[in-house]
Amino acid sequence: LVAVYNAHVILLTGFEPFDGDAYNPSMRIAQALEGTRHGRSRVKSAILPVDGVRAPRHLEELLTPEVRAVVMLGLARGRTQVALERVALNWAEYRIPDNAGHVRRGERLYPGAPDAHLSSLPLETIRIAWREAGLPGYVSDSAGLYLCNQVFYTVRQSRPTLPAGFIHLPSDEILALAKPEAFVPLAFQQRSIEVALSALAKWLEMTALTVD
Amino acid sequence: LVAVYNAHVILLTGFEPFDGDAYNPSMRIAQALEGTRHGRSRVKSAILPVDGVRAPRHLEELLTPEVRAVVMLGLARGRTQVALERVALNWAEYRIPDNAGHVRRGERLYPGAPDAHLSSLPLETIRIAWREAGLPGYVSDSAGLYLCNQVFYTVRQSRPTLPAGFIHLPSDEILALAKPEAFVPLAFQQRSIEVALSALAKWLEMTALTVD
Amino acid sequence: LVAVYNAHVILLTGFEPFDGDAYNPSMRIAQALEGTRHGRSRVKSAILPVDGVRAPRHLEELLTPEVRAVVMLGLARGRTQVALERVALNWAEYRIPDNAGHVRRGERLYPGAPDAHLSSLPLETIRIAWREAGLPGYVSDSAGLYLCNQVFYTVRQSRPTLPAGFIHLPSDEILALAKPEAFVPLAFQQRSIEVALSALAKWLEMTALTVD
Amino acid sequence: LVAVYNAHVILLTGFEPFDGDAYNPSMRIAQALEGTRHGRSRVKSAILPVDGVRAPRHLEELLTPEVRAVVMLGLARGRTQVALERVALNWAEYRIPDNAGHVRRGERLYPGAPDAHLSSLPLETIRIAWREAGLPGYVSDSAGLYLCNQVFYTVRQSRPTLPAGFIHLPSDEILALAKPEAFVPLAFQQRSIEVALSALAKWLEMTALTVD
Numbered sequence: 001l002v003a004v005y006n007a008h009v010i011l012l013t014g015f016e017p018f019d020g021d022a023y024n025p026s027m028r029i030a031q032a033l034e035g036t037r038h039g040r041s042r043v044k045s046a047i048l049p050v051d052g053v054r055a056p057r058h059l060e061e062l063l064t065p066e067v068r069a070v071v072m073l074g075l076a077r078g079r080t081q082v083a084l085e086r087v088a089l090n091w092a093e094y095r096i097p098d099n100a101g102h103v104r105r106g107e108r109l110y111p112g113a114p115d116a117h118l119s120s121l122p123l124e125t126i127r128i129a130w131r132e133a134g135l136p137g138y139v140s141d142s143a144g145l146y147l148c149n150q151v152f153y154t155v156r157q158s159r160p161t162l163p164a165g166f167i168h169l170p171s172d173e174i175l176a177l178a179k180p181e182a183f184v185p186l187a188f189q190q191r192s193i194e195v196a197l198s199a200l201a202k203w204l205e206m207t208a209l210t211v212d
Numbered sequence: 213l214v215a216v217y218n219a220h221v222i223l224l225t226g227f228e229p230f231d232g233d234a235y236n237p238s239m240r241i242a243q244a245l246e247g248t249r250h251g252r253s254r255v256k257s258a259i260l261p262v263d264g265v266r267a268p269r270h271l272e273e274l275l276t277p278e279v280r281a282v283v284m285l286g287l288a289r290g291r292t293q294v295a296l297e298r299v300a301l302n303w304a305e306y307r308i309p310d311n312a313g314h315v316r317r318g319e320r321l322y323p324g325a326p327d328a329h330l331s332s333l334p335l336e337t338i339r340i341a342w343r344e345a346g347l348p349g350y351v352s353d354s355a356g357l358y359l360c361n362q363v364f365y366t367v368r369q370s371r372p373t374l375p376a377g378f379i380h381l382p383s384d385e386i387l388a389l390a391k392p393e394a395f396v397p398l399a400f401q402q403r404s405i406e407v408a409l410s411a412l413a414k415w416l417e418m419t420a421l422t423v424d
Numbered sequence: 425l426v427a428v429y430n431a432h433v434i435l436l437t438g439f440e441p442f443d444g445d446a447y448n449p450s451m452r453i454a455q456a457l458e459g460t461r462h463g464r465s466r467v468k469s470a471i472l473p474v475d476g477v478r479a480p481r482h483l484e485e486l487l488t489p490e491v492r493a494v495v496m497l498g499l500a501r502g503r504t505q506v507a508l509e510r511v512a513l514n515w516a517e518y519r520i521p522d523n524a525g526h527v528r529r530g531e532r533l534y535p536g537a538p539d540a541h542l543s544s545l546p547l548e549t550i551r552i553a554w555r556e557a558g559l560p561g562y563v564s565d566s567a568g569l570y571l572c573n574q575v576f577y578t579v580r581q582s583r584p585t586l587p588a589g590f591i592h593l594p595s596d597e598i599l600a601l602a603k604p605e606a607f608v609p610l611a612f613q614q615r616s617i618e619v620a621l622s623a624l625a626k627w628l629e630m631t632a633l634t635v636d
Numbered sequence: 637l638v639a640v641y642n643a644h645v646i647l648l649t650g651f652e653p654f655d656g657d658a659y660n661p662s663m664r665i666a667q668a669l670e671g672t673r674h675g676r677s678r679v680k681s682a683i684l685p686v687d688g689v690r691a692p693r694h695l696e697e698l699l700t701p702e703v704r705a706v707v708m709l710g711l712a713r714g715r716t717q718v719a720l721e722r723v724a725l726n727w728a729e730y731r732i733p734d735n736a737g738h739v740r741r742g743e744r745l746y747p748g749a750p751d752a753h754l755s756s757l758p759l760e761t762i763r764i765a766w767r768e769a770g771l772p773g774y775v776s777d778s779a780g781l782y783l784c785n786q787v788f789y790t791v792r793q794s795r796p797t798l799p800a801g802f803i804h805l806p807s808d809e810i811l812a813l814a815k816p817e818a819f820v821p822l823a824f825q826q827r828s829i830e831v832a833l834s835a836l837a838k839w840l841e842m843t844a845l846t847v848d
Contacts (some may be wrong), residue, residue, distance in 0.1 A: 026810040080716075080818040087301055087328060089353070106336065106726055116299060116328030122317065136819055138813040141301070141354040173824075182716040182818035188809075293506075293608040348607055350598040385612075390562040394504040394606035395560055400597075511752060512775070530760065540723060540752030548742065565725070565778040617776055 008068040008204050010040040010197060011060070015074050018050035019096050025172045026073035026195075029190050033197070041068070041201035049145055051094065051100040052152045056154040063159055068204055070155050071121070071197065074148035079170040080182040082130075082192045083140035084123050085141065088153035090167070091143040109153055114151035115171075117156035119167030122203045129199035135192045141167060163204070167196065220280040220416050222409060226270070227359065230262035231308050237384045238285035238343055241402050245409070245421040252412035253280070256424065260284075263312040264304065268366040275371055280416055282367050282376035283333070286360035289392050291382040292394040294342075294404045296335050297354035299424060300365035300378070301328045305357040318358075329368035333377030334415045341411035346413055347404045376418070379408065432465040432492040432628050434621060437483070440497050442474035443520050443590075449596045450497035453614050457621070465492070465625035471585045474514065474571050475524040480578040485584055492628055494579050494588035495545070495621065498572035504606040506554075507564035508547050512577035512590070513540045517569040529567075532590040533577055539615065541580035545589030546627045553623035559616045566593060587628070593618065643839050644677040646833060649695070649759035650711040651710050651783065654686035655732050661808045662709035665826050669833070677704070677837035684708075686783050687736040688728065692790040699795055704840055705758070706791050706800035707833065708782035713807050716818040718766075718828045719776035720759050721802040725752045729781040740781075745789055753792035757801030758839045765835035771828045776804060799840070805831065 012032030017023055027047050033046035046062050063070070067198045076083070090113050092104040097212050132138040143149040143166055152166040169189055177182030184192075226242030229235055239259050246257035258274050260267045275282070279336040288295070302325050304316040335351050342349040355361040355378055381401055388395030396404075438454030440445055453470050457482045458469035470486050487494070500507070515539050516528040545565050554561040567573040567590055576590040593613055600607030608616075650666030653659055662725070663683050669683035682698050684691045699706070705823055726749050728740040759775050766773040779785040788802040805825055812819030820828075 006282070058848050081812065081816050083816075084290075086303070087299075089299055091298070091330070102296040114325075114326055114328075116301070118301075118327040133812060134809055135814065136816070138810055138816040142358065145353065173770055173772055177767060177770065180717050180719075180772070180774040182344070184819070185821060188821050188824070210689065229425055230612055268520050280567065293600065293604050294605075344600060345598055346601065348604070350604040385560055389555060390503065392505050392507075392560070392562040396607070397609060397612050400612070463683075508729070512724055513754075515722070515754070518722065538750055538752075538753040540725070540750075542725075542727070542751040561697070569777065 007037070008201065009066045010041045010200065011046050011062055011067045011070045012045045012197070013048050013072045013151070014042050014045070014069070015048050015050050016099070017069055017202060018099055021175070023174060025169050025175070025186055026075050026077055028186060029169070029193055030073055033193065038194070038198040039201035040205055041100060041197070043197060048099050048151060049207060052098050052102050052104065052147060053100065055147055055151050059151055059154055060158060062108040063155065067162070067184070069200055070162060071200065072151055072155070072166045073193065074168055075167065076144070076168040077171050077175065078126045078181060079168055081170060081184065082137045083119065083168045084126055084137065085143040085168060086120060086123065086139050086141050087116050087118050088143060088149055088156050089145065090114060091145055092150055094197060098147060109150055110157055113157055116202070117153060119165035120156065120163045121200065126196045126199045127205050129195050130192060135195060137192055143168065164187060167193065219249070219369070220413065221256050221278045222253045222412065223279045223282045224255050224257045224409070225260050225275055225284045225363070227260050228399055229263050230311055230386050233387070235326060235386060236287055237387070237398055238287050240398060241381070241405055241412060242285055243401055245405065250406070251409040251413035252417055253409070257407060260363060262310050262392070264310050264314050264316065264350045264362060265312065267359055267363050271363055271366055272276060272370060272383055275367065276415070277413055279374070281412055282356060282374060284367070284378045285379065285405065285413065286380055288356070288380040289383050290393060291380055291385065292405060293382060293396065294380065294401060295380045296333065296338055296349065297331060297355040297364060297378040298335065298351050298353050299330050300355060300361055301327050301357065301367050304362055304364060308358070321362055325369055329365060331377035332375045333412065334366045334369065337415050338408045338411045339408050342404060348406060375412070379405065402423055426612045431461070432625065433468050433490045434465050435486055435491045435542060436467050436621070437472050437494070437496045437575070439472050439474050439573045440523070440603065442511035442523055445599070447598060448499055449593050449599070449610055449613060450499050452610060453593070454497055455616055456614055457617065462622040463537055464466045464629055465621070467621060472575060474522050474551070476522050476526050476528065476571060476574060477524065477574050478569055481576055483578055487579065491586070491626055494586060495624065496575055496579070496590045498590065499591040500568070501595050501599065502605060503592055505594060505608065506561040506613060507592045508545065508550055509543060509567040509590040509592060510547065510560065510563050510565050510578060511540050511542050512567060512573055512580050513569065514538060514577060515569055516574055519569070530623065533574055534581055537581050541577060543589035543626065544580065549627050550620045550623045553619050554616060558620045559619060562614055567592065579580060587624070591617065642672070645671070645680050645702045646677045646679045647698055647703045647706045648679050648833070649684050649708045649787070650681070650789050651684050651686050652735070654735055654771070657811070659810060660711055661811070661822055661825060664713050666709055666820060667805055667831055668826055669829065674834040675837035676841055677833070679833060686734050688734050688740065688783060688786060691783055691787050695787055695790055695840065696794060699791070703798070705836055706798060707805050707836065708787055708791070708802045708803055709829065710802065711812065712780070712804040715806040715819060718825060720757065720762055720771045720803045721755060721774065721779040721788060722753050722759065722775050722777050723752050724779060724785055724792050724835065725781065726750060728786055728788060729780055730762060732782070734783060741806070742834060743787055746793055749793055753789060755801035756792065756799045757836065761839050762832045762835045765831050766828060769831045772833060773828055779804065785810065791835060803829065815846065838839070
């Protein structure tokens with residue numbers, strides 16, 4: 001008689017560097033947390049290309065049946081704290097070319113699909129966990145119109161019932177060395193993501209108990 | 213033989229003052245433009261109460277069959293320019309009580325309704341009209357979670373095919389007298405709204421021609 | 425018997441465009457107010473080159489005996505309102521080259537001279553005049569380390585007893601057309617400068633009466 | 637035969653809480669670094685009252701002959717990084733009452749004294765040390781007009797030849813928990829101050845060698 005322990009898999013994505021940067025904290029944190037366990041969940045990390053065509057395709061491949069939740073990370077220079085995104089819009093518009101050289105002049109990501117999807121992560125649960133851990137963070141009402149919003153929308157549209165959401169990261173000490181912009185040290189950001197993952201893992205377990 | 217001239221009615225709403233202010237530029241501009249004509253359209257102005265229960269009810273009454281488009285105005289202190297809102301969220305969350313004393317701790321406006329509605333105003337047409345008139349303005353990706361977003365969502369949800377949208381106004385010279393915040397003089401803001409209404413009126417005529 | 429009317433001359437300077445801009449609102453306003461009269465004072469306008477070597481030389485030539493006060497104008501993109509500068513520092517440091525290609529890596533403007541000079545304009549008088557005229561504006565505690573600060577320091581150092589000061593202007597509607605930055609329309613800015621000049625003129629007359 | 641080791645004493649000051657806060661990171665860091673050694677220098681910490689009358693008196697008592705340099709710390713909510721202040725102004729103006737209830741409507745700190753004093757700390761040396769240690773930080777051109785500027789001016793005026801300056805600290809994770817403002821974690825801030833003290837200590841030794 002063998003007890004099979006089925007860990008929930010949380011897919012954690014970061015982005016590769018873009019816009020001329022040699023570095024992206026979202027990539028660093030996703031890599032650092034690969035394989036970590038939070039309660040009954042295990043983190044599976046992946047790095048997405050900053051490419052409006054390849055990123056969603058790559059994401060679709062990552063959304064295997066074992067994935068029970070998705071946390072996507074991305075960089076938002078100028079932000080002051082880590083930010084849970086509330087909503088993904090069915091819209092793309094950007095002048096900074098992605099790494100494949102594409103720009104978007106304003107168009108729907110998925111014609112005919114809903115205008116937007118709210119995050120299906122437990123935002124309040126994570127916000128409270130951050131607060132209790134003494135980690136500043138907030139819920140943002142706009143994920144922008146760039147790749148971050150696109151991959152967020154893609155997952156919400158493709159797997160409507162899957163808990164999935166996006167967290168924007170501010171600059172870290174490496175990026176902020178060049179100019180007097182707001183930053184949060186990478187190690188501190190990573191702790192915020194770990195606390196979010198733990199809160200999510202606990203919530204997944206509670207939800208599973210309720211559902212099963 | 214009688215030529216019946218059927219002017220399109222554009223409903224233009226402002227809000228009464230709130231949060232202790234004695235004054236709201238959105239009210240002032242809506243009142244100033246009452247009855248003005250732009251091409252074949254005529255402006256019908258109304259002032260909405262800053263009350264999460266009464267405002268949507270009042271709006272519903274204003275949405276008579278003659279109304280061909282809706283432009284809603286509201287104040288957003290701290291903004292630097294007039295801003296066309298891109299999206300209305302099905303969410304309310306605010307700690308600043310409305311004028312009836314209500315706060316919202318985070319809840320759907322309309323349970324079961326879509327997560328969000330994109331503006332049905334011709335955003336690019338208005339943006340270009342502003343630019344050609346030398347009037348700075350931009351498209352914003354978040355209308356907040358207060359009354360402004362609520363009335364915007366209400367109209368988009370209630371009349372899905374009606375061209376309707378929201379424009380946020382920055383502080384004006386009266387509000388900015390007390391502190392060094394960004395402002396745009398009221399007369400200049402009003403001009404931006406007139407140009408938006410003219411562009412909208414022209415677009416309504418073109419659309420009518422195409423449709424009829 | 426001839427009554428000689430000796431108008432006070434107020435020297436009003438603006439700067440030519442710099443940093444690739446085709447346009448500088450400080451130049452436009454200085455030109456527009458050339459020859460205007462405010463009480464017993466007459467405005468004499470001049471445009472300064474954005475050149476750390478030529479600008480102070482040119483200023484010295486402009487400081488003829490008839491000049492009873494100096495108001496210098498300059499552009500500060502990103503500011504939200506017109507700003508009376510409180511202090512000029514004996515320091516230059518800038519990486520954006522002036523129009524002659526000079527940069528400054530951090531050095532005293534005048535070795536051996538005082539570290540700073542406070543403005544000798546009647547700041548409170550002008551601030552109150554703005555308020556009474558309904559024109560937002562504030563007193564700033566830093567004029568930067570670029571040409572604006574340099575010419576301000578130069579006049580205060582060269583003519584210590586002369587009422588002289590600097591007013592920074594925000595972007596106007598022309599500059600702000602390209603991005604969603606704070607701006608104040610040029611005509612509104614010009615009115616703020618006119619009110620400042622009138623308040624200064626009145627103060628000069630009062631001071632002259634007291635002194636004579 | 638006894639070798640007497642005369643450590644340089646660096647006076648490090650912080651402020652007590654003010655404006656209703658229960659906490660001030662400048663106090664915490666000053667206390668944490670009390671007695672630490674940096675090269676041949678030893679830190680002597682002191683907490684200043686937020687009281688425009690008592691603070692300068694207390695400072696004067698602290699300026700004993702053994703003190704070879706002074707680093708003053710203070711909180712500046714809203715700043716994004718630690719900031720070396722370039723200049724102290726001979727001016728006080730604040731509406732937020734100090735802890736003794738005083739406000740200042742705009743007046744000289746020391747009538748007849750110079751308008752301002754530049755910092756006598758080696759700003760570039762500290763800035764480079766921060767950069768080499770990977771710690772974001774910048775040189776600020778305004779220390780405000782509150783108590784921070786006052787104590788900075790007081791020391792520079794009272795001991796003109798003593799290396800002395802002010803470093804403003806941003807909010808930390810405790811203060812930023814309540815709102816989405818910029819912050820730098822306290823431990824990270826403390827490291828920035830330690831690196832500044834080490835750079836200063838090394839500079840004091842070099843200067844002593846040169847002078848002796």
